[in-house]
Amino acid sequence: MNKYRTHNCNELRKEDLDKNISLSGWINKKRDHGNLLFIDLRDNYGITQCIIDKENKNFLKLEKVQLETVVKFEGKVVNRSNDTINKDIDTGEVEVAINTFEILGTCKELPIPVFSDQEYAEEIRLRYRFLDLRRKKIHENIILRSKVISYIRNEMMKLGFLEFQTPILTSSSPEGARDFLVPSRLNPGKFYALPQAPQQFKQLIMVSGFDKYFQIAPCFRDEDARADRSPGEFYQLDLEMSFVEQEDVFDVVEKLLVNTFKEFSNKKLMYNQFPKISYADAMLKYGSDKPDLRNPLIINDITEIFTRDDVSFEIFKKLVKSGSKVRCISTTNTKDKPRSFFDNIDKWAKEQGASGLAYFTFEEKGDLFAKGPIGKFFSKEALVEIMKKTNSKVGDSIFMACGKQRDLEKITAQARDKIGKDLGLIDDNIFAFCWIIDYPMFERNEETNKVEFSHNPFSMPQGNLSDKDFENPLDILAFQYDIVCNGIELSSGAIRNHIPELMYKLFSIAGYDKKQVDEKFSGMINALSYGAPPHGGIAPGIDRIVMLLANEKNIREVTMFPMNQNAQDLMMNAPSEVTEEQLKELNLAYKTKK
Numbered sequence: 014m015n016k017y018r019t020h021n022c023n024e025l026r027k028e029d030l031d032k033n034i035s036l037s038g039w040i041n042k043k044r045d046h047g048n049l050l051f052i053d054l055r056d057n058y059g060i061t062q063c064i065i066d067k068e069n070k071n072f073l074k075l076e077k078v079q080l081e082t083v084v085k086f087e088g089k090v091v092n093r094s095n096d097t098i099n100k101d102i103d104t105g106e107v108e109v110a111i112n113t114f115e116i117l118g119t120c121k122e123l124p125i126p127v128f129s130d131q132e133y134a135e136e137i138r139l140r141y142r143f144l145d146l147r148r149k150k151i152h153e154n155i156i157l158r159s160k161v162i163s164y165i166r167n168e169m170m171k172l173g174f175l176e177f178q179t180p181i182l183t184s185s186s187p188e189g190a191r192d193f194l195v196p197s198r199l200n201p202g203k204f205y206a207l208p209q210a211p212q213q214f215k216q217l218i219m220v221s222g223f224d225k226y227f228q229i230a231p232c233f234r235d236e237d238a239r240a241d242r243s244p245g246e247f248y249q250l251d252l253e254m255s256f257v258e259q260e261d262v263f264d265v266v267e268k269l270l271v272n273t274f275k276e277f278s279n280k281k282l283m284y285n286q287f288p289k290i291s292y293a294d295a296m297l298k299y300g301s302d303k304p305d306l307r308n309p310l311i312i313n314d315i316t317e318i319f320t321r322d323d324v325s326f327e328i329f330k331k332l333v334k335s336g337s338k339v340r341c342i343s344t345t346n347t348k349d350k351p352r353s354f355f356d357n358i359d360k361w362a363k364e365q366g367a368s369g370l371a372y373f374t375f376e377e378k379g380d381l382f383a384k385g386p387i388g389k390f391f392s393k394e395a396l397v398e399i400m401k402k403t404n405s406k407v408g409d410s411i412f413m414a415c416g417k418q419r420d421l422e423k424i425t426a427q428a429r430d431k432i433g434k435d436l437g438l439i440d441d442n443i444f445a446f447c448w449i450i451d452y453p454m455f456e457r458n459e460e461t462n463k464v465e466f467s468h469n470p471f472s473m474p475q476g477n478l479s480d481k482d483f484e485n486p487l488d489i490l491a492f493q494y495d496i497v498c499n500g501i502e503l504s505s506g507a508i509r510n511h512i513p514e515l516m517y518k519l520f521s522i523a524g525y526d527k528k529q530v531d532e533k534f535s536g537m538i539n540a541l542s543y544g545a546p547p548h549g550g551i552a553p554g555i556d557r558i559v560m561l562l563a564n565e566k567n568i569r570e571v572t573m574f575p576m577n578q579n580a581q582d583l584m585m586n587a588p589s590e591v592t593e594e595q596l597k598e599l600n601l602a603y604k605t606k607k
Contacts, residue, residue, distance in 0.1 A: 023059025065111040083118030140583040174225040179214035191235035201600035207233035215253040219548040227252040244580040253550035283445040291451040300426025305500030306445035308433035323392035341413035343403040367424040452493040472507035506551025
């Protein structure tokens with residue numbers, strides 16, 4: 014029999030009454046009632062209330078024990094009185110009358126309390142992460158993460174995927190972020206790179222004749238932290254499939270995500286079959302390729318309205334003549350909102366760096382008119398046309414902005430989110446997934462005017478490739494896709510370009526000659542030259558999936574040992590300095606910045 018415990022702290026029930034048991038765990042809380050001392054004992058599984066009365070010789074000793082001390086209690090399971098039953102915990106109908114106790118691990122004065130989920134500064138939480146992880150909410154998040162990963166792994170195997178591990182030490186590659194470099198002792202002056210993603214390796218697995226691959230893959234990118242992105246490292250469900258088209262990848266991912274989110278959340282799914290939105294439509298209707306579909310507001314282009322003679326809003330008309338566009342958001346039945354509601358949104362837009370948001374409300378008193386600061390500049394006929402374009406009705410309001418397309422997309426996307434939240438239109442009890450598809454293969458750099466890859470250079474272009482007009486590269490669409498949920502991008506994926514000659518052609522459009530491609534992607538080009546199957550895949554972020562399921566806003570809350578915003582591990586003091594001997598062994602020296 015285990016010498017530390019007969020049961021865990023979530024096991025005891027009424028059927029265990031009068032049993033002599035032993036429990037071990039941390040002292041979560043103490044309540045001293047004079048003649049009785051109540052102690053909540055906690056372990057990984059839950060909490061059991063234990064009591065000791067003043068007559069017990071251990072009472073005074075136990076009274077002085079610090080919270081979070083690790084102890085072993087021996088005693089008898091007894092009924093709680095009716096007025097002390099706690100329905101919030103599984104063991105709430107019983108308690109343990111302590112006979113003896115033993116201290117298994119002492120505890121110093123706590124820098125942060127464990128029994129509370131109160132917010133504390135990031136620095137102290139990360140420096141004492143082992144204490145932070147004892148707190149109920151984050152402890153449950155990490156357990157959820159483990160269960161989600163196990164579930165996903167089992168589901169992938171049911172779908173016929175095999176799990177393989179790809180190298181951690183590899184070569185540097187021009188992905189989207191900076192590499193973490195590792196010096197090679199045996200090859201002086203040369204460096205490994207930690208993989209930003211197993212992209213090339215998983216394609217090589219398909220070339221090797223395996224049909225369906227996956228792994229829960231660690232990825233390393235030297236990039237800045239954000240709420241939905243950890244600095245340094247993260248994990249993704251990396252998968253690749255041979256002899257597939259885009260729809261085959263969608264089928265697998267939709268089944269997996271629908272099953273996972275139904276298994277681990279009580280929230281509703283807006284769609285069991287995810288809508289597919291082209292990149293062009295997403296940027297027009299939502300101003301972003303990461304739309305939150307819980308928000309019903311749609312952005313419309315009404316540029317043409319400002320070419321009419323019966324519209325006299327000269328500020329916008331002049332800008333439209335010089336090439337600017339006008340986009341607007343229609344809000345339903347907002348005629349009774351006070352003037353301050355509209356002015357606050359206009360003020361907010363200016364705080365974001367925009368020139369503001371012009372607005373008016375459709376009203377009718379015999380005739381249609383627009384109420385608001387700019388309403389007088391629009392004829393009845395122009396208003397009817399705006400109503401038709403925006404699917405608006407009397408009582409609805411229009412917020413509009415004018416500018417260059419990229420600036421316009423940014424402010425209207427932000428405004429859509431802002432207005433949606435202010436009007437209470439976003440249901441937090443829903444998960445709304447969608448696919449963003451038909452990304453452009455290339456884009457023009459506004460600063461250099463050069464044509465560049467817009468997304469993933471290894472993607473397959475769409476269309477009849479033999480007839481593809483490469484003279485108009487900005488018109489080429491790719492089989493690239495993103496999966497988005499509630500405005501958060503979970504992953505990018507693509508059907509891969511497995512044809513070396515086509516790859517050379519596409520890279521030449523972006524300014525790479527054959528020699529450069531061979532040097533940068535030698536392993537990939539070489540492998541594709543020996544009979545590569547059509548293949549494609551995707552890699553949804555595990556951290557972001559768990560963040561959504563745990564209803565957290567910051568990825569740190571679902572990561573066991575995250576770094577801070579400056580990519581520092583305060584608990585383990587990393588990164589740290591190394592000795593001269595270590596550098597010498599690696600044939601390295603470093604210069605201190607002046």
